[in-house]
Amino acid sequence: MTWYDYIVVGAGSAGCVLAARLSEDPRVNVALIEAGGPDTAREIHVPAAYGRLVQSSYDWNLWSEPEPGLAGRRLPLTRGLVLGGCSSQNGMIYIRGNRQDYDGYAADGAEGWSYDDVLPYFRRSEDNERGKDAYHGTGGPLSVSDGRSRHPLADAFLDACAQAGHRANPDFNGACQDGTGRYQLTQRDGRRCSSAVGFLRPALARPNLSVLTEALVLHIVVQRGRATGVRIKRGGQEFTVAAAQEVIVCAGTYNSPHLLLLSGIGPAADLARLDIETHQDLPVGRGLQDHLAVPLVWRTREQTLHSQSTPHAMATAWSEGRGPMTSNGSESGGFFRSAAEQPAPDLQLYLSHSMFHEDGLGDVHTDAYTVLTSSISPVSRGRVTLRSAAPDHKPRIHTNFLASEGEMKTAVDGIRLALGIARRPALLARGGRPHLAPESDADGDVEEFVRRTGCSTYHPTSTCAIGSVVDAQLRVLGVEGLRVADASVLPSVPRGNTNAAAIMIAEKAADLIRGHGLPPVSSAADAMPLSGRPQKAGKAGGKNTALARRRLMDLAESHARAEPEELDELWEELECVRPEQILGTWRGSPLNTGHSAERRLRALRWYGKTFNSPDDVQPLICRDEHGRLYSETDASGGGGRLQMLPFRNDVTTALVYDAKPVIDYFKKADHDTLMGLMTGGNEPSDNGRNFYFVLQRPC
Ligand SMILES: Cc1cc2nc3c(=O)[nH]c(=O)nc-3n(C[C@H](O)[C@H](O)[C@H](O)COP(=O)(O)OP(=O)(O)OC[C@H]3O[C@@H](n4cnc5c(N)ncnc54)[C@H](O)[C@@H]3O)c2cc1C
Structure with missing residues (x-):
């Protein structure tokens, strides 16, 4: 077997x-x-x-x-x-x-x-x-990205939300979920x-x-x-x-x-x-449990997925990753509370530039858009x-939607919320006849509509x-x-x-x-406010690891003097590592900032570090007078342990020394190169600055 x-x-x-x-x-x-x-x-x-x-x-x-x-x-x-x-x-x-x-x-x-x-x-x-x-x-x-399609109806929906008094939120996965905005996409x-x-x-x-x-x-x-x-x-x-x-x-x-x-x-x-x-x-x-969804649909003069889904658009999206078919169909939306006393949002809206009806199975026969309301805190x-x-x-499968008291009211509140947005000028200007909507705003009609059109999200x-x-x-x-x-x-x-x-x-x-x-x-x-998010240089505001790695290697090989501020910036550009990714023996080189540790390590003929396992670490491998490698325990105080620890904006591998108030943090320049940053173990002349070094896997 x-x-x-x-x-x-x-x-x-x-x-x-x-x-x-x-x-x-x-x-x-x-x-x-x-x-x-x-x-x-x-x-x-x-x-x-x-x-x-x-x-x-x-x-x-x-x-x-x-x-x-x-x-x-x-x-x-x-x-x-x-x-x-x-x-x-x-x-x-x-x-x-x-x-x-x-x-x-x-x-x-x-x-x-x-x-x-x-x-x-x-x-x-x-x-x-x-x-x-x-x-x-x-x-x-x-990959999580902002999406390449920017359908005008998605923006019109957000404008209508603003006109209805709802605030914008650039990141539903950040400090706060409430508000309206464009969804990030996988x-x-x-x-x-x-x-x-x-x-x-x-x-x-x-x-x-x-x-x-x-x-x-x-x-x-x-x-x-x-x-x-x-x-x-x-x-x-x-x-x-x-x-x-x-x-x-x-x-x-x-x-x-x-x-x-x-x-x-x-x-x-x-x-x-x-x-x-x-x-x-x-x-x-x-x-x-599941989220109940209820769609409201309007016809529109705008081009929507109905008219945009051409063989040419399909081919362009497939081969070049651009054009209207890179859209996920529901580019914007938001999170709302049906009542101020709700502890968190209980309604989510989606603006879809497509016709969603008959539980999502109905024929899409004309240009239309849908505001989908979803009850996201069911009982x-x-x-x-x-x-x-x-x-x-x-x-x-019994979904049992709307079986609990209060759930119909939340669904009705969701419809009213969506109608309140859809009737603002920004969307009215794009819409035509309602295709799918309650007969009237009366409770009975809206409830009947929910029962007739509600489906699973x-x-x-x-x-x-x-x-x-x-x-x-x-x-x-x-x-x-x-x-x-x-x-x-x-x-x-x-x-x-x-x-x-x-x-x-x-x-x-x-x-x-x-x-x-x-x-x-x-x-x-975790409490970092949205406005405090560091924006990095490089690819689309992301990291520029390759550039940082090259600079790091230049500094390590040339022993040129480096400013701690520059090293701080390089550190930010590098990726975090996990303990199991750095097991083995590494050759070390101090980065030249004039830190006192450089002098101490030179005197010890420092070679590098060995991580046999997260719990079996030799922080200081040095050479004796014959050039042989040995684990120096006097200066390091013995061993240490590798663990993931938060440091600055990251969580990365740290070497916590057993007997010294010293922690080394590591980030990855590439598979064979780490940048190290030692905290603790400073002398007064270091003015509180950290010691930086590079670790490389021996050839
Ligand atoms: C149409 C649709 C739209 C959605 N939109 C979103 C969205 O925009 N964003 C979002 O976050 N979520 C969305 N979701 C929900 C989300 O995708 C799911 O919650 C998530 O994918 C569930 O992941 P899972 O691993 O639990 O199950 P699944 O991804 O369903 O994985 C289960 C896997 O197990 C396999 N399997 C099942 N039984 C067996 C068996 N007996 N033997 C062998 N294999 C078996 C299945 O074939 C399947 O591949 C959507 C879901 C659907 C269907």
Whole structure:
């Protein structure tokens, strides 16, 4: 039987991240099993074409059961069936949710999931073209950009918001979520940056990563309380692959609970009814939440995606990454509170320059725009249950939208908010006849409209929630060797789109599995105001690492005198590193600033540093009089430890000396070159200035 250390089920937003991160360690082998096929279709990568993937062979084509709160209608519940999962099919809007969501999870017992705990993982995944700051990262695998299309209706919507008195917010993922603005997108060079593109592709060449597509996992093999592998169906054949360490289920909010239930992990009574042996009695599938969306549509004289989606525009977007089809279709929007006493936004709006009707499945037959209102702080819980014990039968899904008191009022408030914006001159000037709107503003008509047109925003979560199905380490309660790591583990749906959250969950899961993690951010760094964000020179306001590296090497090789201010600037330009990236022996060279440490190191015939592991460090490797290397312990006070620590605007690897009040911080110029910065250990003549040095891997 084939075996792997880790089997990751589902190559979606989370699964691609997890498989890529786990396979960074060449000592483990990882299998990523995906029911869908490769992500080769152009419609996946050309942003404005994603609507064509709905109800296609790239869609699981799931439907809800008749929904009592929505006039008994059944809702399409689109899910990506392809490498990248929903990240290959979604609207690319980059939103993380609200600080209060994560702090709420932690307050309810999800230890390690507060906003300060998860922010380092959002930042680690990110390569934000605006540059990095206390909230955003650069150099990560996920490209986040401002989008290349600037549709005039997106701007008209923002003007109308301003006319209605709503304030602008340039960064919904920064200090404050409230306000209106353009969405940042998971796009790179005008094309979609799915998890498959950003995380998986760069890892595909690794010999320790196997990706199996068109392979449906039928159930998890559980023996004596331990997950030992998975049963797979591929090309008409069934077979089992074994997991030496863990099975991690990343099959998404509908399919992860479906798979657990098929494997005998779920409510015992439900399983017994279908003659499935219960391995663990857990409320799997019970906590489902989603955002209800209600569309308002107007015809317009402007060109919209209806008339812009030409074969030529498609070809231009595909080959050159520009033109109207680089749009995600919903370029602007905002976050609002239905009442001032709401603790955080409970409504999100999207302006889409397209016609969205009949649950997103209606024919787009004319130029039109949609203001979509979404209730982002629901209370109701739905459920995912088994239709039968056959793995290829789709699960039963009850979204239970509007089941709780007060939810209809929020939806009605959302419609009124949207109408209040749409009736401002900036949008009125662009609009024509309403195509889809309530009969009148009367409560009864608006409520009827919500029941008739409400649908899913495709943000389902919480069916395998932390606290009820998995613990805070994402381990399935009562089953060894089994975790869930995708949007289903969120205790409740966050206030906003859920792709970034799924990616963050997988980033964190990788560290939980590997047994080390990023430290939480300090509140001080986190509280940095928006206006205080440093803007960097170089590519689109981002880093200019190549230039900084060249200058650094010049200074190290020439021993030319350097000004500490210049070195401070070079430091800012470099990327953070993690302890496992810098293991090994390094040759060191002081940078010449006249710091007292240069003299001390010269006297010791300093060679460099050795990091055998994060806990086994030799801070000072020197040469004896015969030129032989040895670990100098008198001057260094012994050893030290590597750990991630916040420093200035970053969180990067630091060497904390065991017996001296000294910390060295490191950043990466390239794979073989680090810049080091020592704090502490100064003499009065140093005037509080830091000692800078360069570390290089010996040839
Ligand atoms: C149309 C649409 C638009 C959206 N727009 C946005 C947006 O603009 N911004 C945003 O942030 N979020 C958006 N979302 C939501 C977001 O994309 C999802 O929340 C996120 O992708 C979920 O990630 P996941 O890893 O939990 O699941 P998925 O990405 O769904 O991954 C699950 C993977 O598991 C595979 N799988 C399932 N069962 C099995 C099995 N038995 N065997 C093998 N493989 C299996 C699936 O094929 C899939 O690849 C949108 C979603 C949709 C559908």
